[in-house]
Amino acid sequence: MLHSLNDLENFAINATDGDIGHTKDFYFDDKQWAVRYLVVETGSWLASRKVLLSPIAIKEIDQEGKTMTVSI
Numbered sequence: 783m784l785h786s787l788n789d790l791e792n793f794a795i796n797a798t799d800g801d802i803g804h805t806k807d808f809y810f811d812d813k814q815w816a817v818r819y820l821v822v823e824t825g826s827w828l829a830s831r832k833v834l835l836s837p838i839a840i841k842e843i844d845q846e847g848k849t850m851t852v853s854i
Contacts, residue, residue, distance in 0.1 A: 785843065787817070794849045795822050795835070805850070806832060 793805045807821040819834040835852065842851040 785845075789845070790843070790850075792848070793843075794847075795820075796849055796851045797854050802852075802854075803833075809834070 787808050787810075791805055791807075795802050795804060803822045803824040805820050806823040808817050809819040809821065810816070811818050817837050819836060820840075822833050822835050824831050824833060835854070839852040839854050840850055841853050844850070
């Protein structure tokens with residue numbers, strides 16, 4: 783399913799062992815027209831760092847709850 787990147791900003795990221803942060807930005811491949819990485823701000827976990835997450839890890843997107851479930 784197609785989603786606007788603006789709509790996916792600030793989504794909570796839920797991993798297999800709990801919340802890890804929220805989406806902050808996206809790295810986009812302009813030649814292939816594909817998102818290569820999600821920039822996730824970890825909040826208090828990992829001392830508020832930004833990490834890159836591959837879109838392949840996304841299992842489910844909940845538009846109403848503004849959450850993404852990932853398989854990491």
